Amino acid sequence: MENKSVLNFTTSVCDTCKQPVSAKVITDGRDVFLRKFCTTHGEQEHFIRSDVTDYLYTQRFVKPASMPMSFNGNEKANCLEGCGFCSNHEQHLCMPIVEITEKCNLNCPVCINSSGESGRHITPDEFKKILDSILSAEPQIDVLNISGGEPLLHPQLFTLLDEALSRKEIIRVSISTNGLLLKNLQIVEELKKRDIVVSLQFDGFDDSIYEELRSIPMLEQKMEILRILQRYDVTTSLTMTVARGLNDFELPKVANLVFQTPNIISLMLQPIAFAGRGKDIEKSRRITIPDIIEILDKDLDTSVKKADFVPLPCSSPLCFSLSFYLMPKESGNPIPINQLVNAEKMMDSLSNRVFFGLDADEYQEMNKMVYDLWSGPMGSVPEGEQALKTIKGLLKEINCLMSNSCFDPKKFFTTTERKVKSIFIHAFMDSENFDLARVRRCCQAYPQTDGKLIPACVFNVKERHLLNVSFG
Numbered sequence: 001m002e003n004k005s006v007l008n009f010t011t012s013v014c015d016t017c018k019q020p021v022s023a024k025v026i027t028d029g030r031d032v033f034l035r036k037f038c039t040t041h042g043e044q045e046h047f048i049r050s051d052v053t054d055y056l057y058t059q060r061f062v063k064p065a066s067m068p069m070s071f072n073g074n075e076k077a078n079c080l081e082g083c084g085f086c087s088n089h090e091q092h093l094c095m096p097i098v099e100i101t102e103k104c105n106l107n108c109p110v111c112i113n114s115s116g117e118s119g120r121h122i123t124p125d126e127f128k129k130i131l132d133s134i135l136s137a138e139p140q141i142d143v144l145n146i147s148g149g150e151p152l153l154h155p156q157l158f159t160l161l162d163e164a165l166s167r168k169e170i171i172r173v174s175i176s177t178n179g180l181l182l183k184n185l186q187i188v189e190e191l192k193k194r195d196i197v198v199s200l201q202f203d204g205f206d207d208s209i210y211e212e213l214r215s216i217p218m219l220e221q222k223m224e225i226l227r228i229l230q231r232y233d234v235t236t237s238l239t240m241t242v243a244r245g246l247n248d249f250e251l252p253k254v255a256n257l258v259f260q261t262p263n264i265i266s267l268m269l270q271p272i273a274f275a276g277r278g279k280d281i282e283k284s285r286r287i288t289i290p291d292i293i294e295i296l297d298k299d300l301d302t303s304v305k306k307a308d309f310v311p312l313p314c315s316s317p318l319c320f321s322l323s324f325y326l327m328p329k330e331s332g333n334p335i336p337i338n339q340l341v342n343a344e345k346m347m348d349s350l351s352n353r354v355f356f357g358l359d360a361d362e363y364q365e366m367n368k369m370v371y372d373l374w375s376g377p378m379g380s381v382p383e384g385e386q387a388l389k390t391i392k393g394l395l396k397e398i399n400c401l402m403s404n405s406c407f408d409p410k411k412f413f414t415t416t417e418r419k420v421k422s423i424f425i426h427a428f429m430d431s432e433n434f435d436l437a438r439v440r441r442c443c444q445a446y447p448q449t450d451g452k453l454i455p456a457c458v459f460n461v462k463e464r465h466l467l468n469v470s471f472g
Contacts, residue, residue: 004028004035007055011436014038018431018462025435027052034433048433049318051290058317061310083439083458093138093453094314094443097176098130100160101149106178110213110241112276112428112460115149126449127160133451135169143172145199152181158190165194174199176239178214179225185232192234199268200225202238204250213241230263235417237266244272244287251292252299258421259303259325259334266422273428275460283432289321289425296423304423308336316438321425327418334421429457 004026012023012034023036025048032049049055102119104111122130134141144164151157152175164173174197182188182198191198200222203209207217229236238258242248251269258267271287272278297306304323311317325334426444429435434457442455 004033007032007052008437010034012036012434013431013461014041015044015431016041020436023435027055034435044432046432047286048435049288049290050294054290055318058311061313061317083452083454093134093141093445095143095145096134096141096445096447096453097145097147097456098127098447099147099149100127100151100157101154103153104148104150104178105153105180106150106214106216108214108277110243110272110278110281112273112278113149114276119149121154121156122449124156124159124163128163129449129451130447131164131167131170133453134447135167136451137453139169141170143174143197144170145174145176147176150178150181151175152177152187158194161194161196172197174237177201180221182225182228183221185228188228188232188234192232195235197235197237197265198229199237199239200229201241202226202254203240204247205253206247206250209247209250212246213243226261230261233263236261236264237268238264239268239270241270241272242287242292243281243285244291246285248287248292248295251295252302252304255296255302255304255423258423259327262418264421265417266424269423269425271425271427273460274430274432275428279430289318289427292425293321303334303336305336308338309423309425310338315443316441318435318438319427319429319442323423325421325423327421337420428460431461434461 006024006026008025010023010025011020013019014021014036017038017040019038019040021036021038023034026033026035030052031047032052032055033045034048035043035045037043099113099122101121102113102115103117103121104115107116134144146161146164148154154160161173161175164170173194175191176199178201179198202222203213205219207219210216210218210222226236238254240247240251240254242251255267258264269292271289271292272281272285274281274283274286293306293309296302296304303325308323308325309321310323312320312322314320324337326337326340327334429438439455439458442457444456445453446456446459447453
């Protein structure tokens with residue numbers, strides 16, 4: 001066996017029985033692997049991340065955790081059987097993902113939750129209980145994501161959305177959809193009226209991509225849906241499942257679509273995870289965060305560069321990397337925030353949330369960073385004058401927020417979201433690369449009707465595997 005040095009020790013799960021097993025994080029000097037041993041199914045070893053130097057670099061961004069206000073899990077149970085969260089969890093909840101239906105109008109081979117024609121919808125009362133449990137754990141939710149299945153199939157969708165919008169502690173509501181039902185313009189109008197962010201599944205510009213990931217050619221429908229959302233000026237985010245050798249070469253083109261389309265505010269890149277039906281996808285398709293950043297960096301037709309990205313300290317920094325771009329109105333050319341603001345200061349503002357500036361103290365810190373630009377790096381930044389003009393305009397628009405007494409995070413979010421676009425890379429885990437150390441810092445969870453907040457990757461790897469048995 002090839003010699004590999006040990007970087008860390010952790011707990012993973014067996015590929016076959018999904019039971020917790022001891023594991024080593026190891027490297028061959030180039031890439032990173034996970035080696036584990038199950039007493040029933042033997043030794044297993046898997047590639048988990050490119051670039052060991054990058055792996056070690058991310059550890060610099062681990063920040064002190066912000067704990068939930070309440071715990072619904074059981075720390076006395078065997079790990080992983082007591083989560084929800086339990087008191088051993090090391091991070092609070094930033095972005096809950098509420099699955100309101102098990103039904104879907106597609107049968108995607110890559111689906112991590114195996115949604116299809118069968119299944120049930122949650123009731124409005126169950127949805128209220130879920131929101132109550134979320135807000136008992138968190139004083140403020142930056143983004144509540146409504147998911148499924150295909151959430152647009154829910155017969156009481158707008159009742160649920162109105163309930164979420166009525167909670168002042170929830171800053172923004174998004175809905176994850178394949179978009180096929182958005183050809184019904186009445187649905188689009190209702191989403192626009194409620195100012196819901198449409199997170200549209202978009203995997204690239206070739207039908208062969210959709211045939212492998214979604215089973216059917218969909219490009220023409222996707223482009224029609226994008227035109228509808230643009231015509232109705234619906235705030236939109238794109239979510240792209242990225243698979244090596246299939247659509248990774250499309251990354252720069254999709255990024256440019258985000259920058260060039262006014263109503264698209266962000267791009268969520270999700271490296272393919274081999275969970276649910278996705279477990280049967282060819283394993284050579286695995287791609288990791290450093291690979292994605294490298295592809296974006298090397299393309300000369302995009303403004304995205306490796307230096308733009310920083311790990312998100314809110315979660316495990318191995319799970320999330322992100323970049324923010326100021327969008328000057330005059331030129332329309334994205335300017336990386338990293339060029340304008342000291343990265344460590346920005347990371348301090350992001351230490352316990354996905355978006356910065358959403359409470360009064362953080363907003364004041366942002367003001368300090370902005371004023372530092374006057375005598376700092378702005379002069380050396382390309383289009384620095386346009387950037388400064390854009391920032392001044394932003395401050396003027398939200399001048400009410402200069403005082404803590406009238407700070408309004410919802411107003412701040414909606415004012416800035418089209419002027420500061422973002423690219424997120426979120427790597428969900430599967431049974432091959434499952435790492436308990438990452439789970440314990442997970443800030444994304446699937447809230448359940450019993451009040452539990454189950455970390456996303458625990459739910460995908462354990463809960464879905466055992467169907468109705470709760471694990472966490």
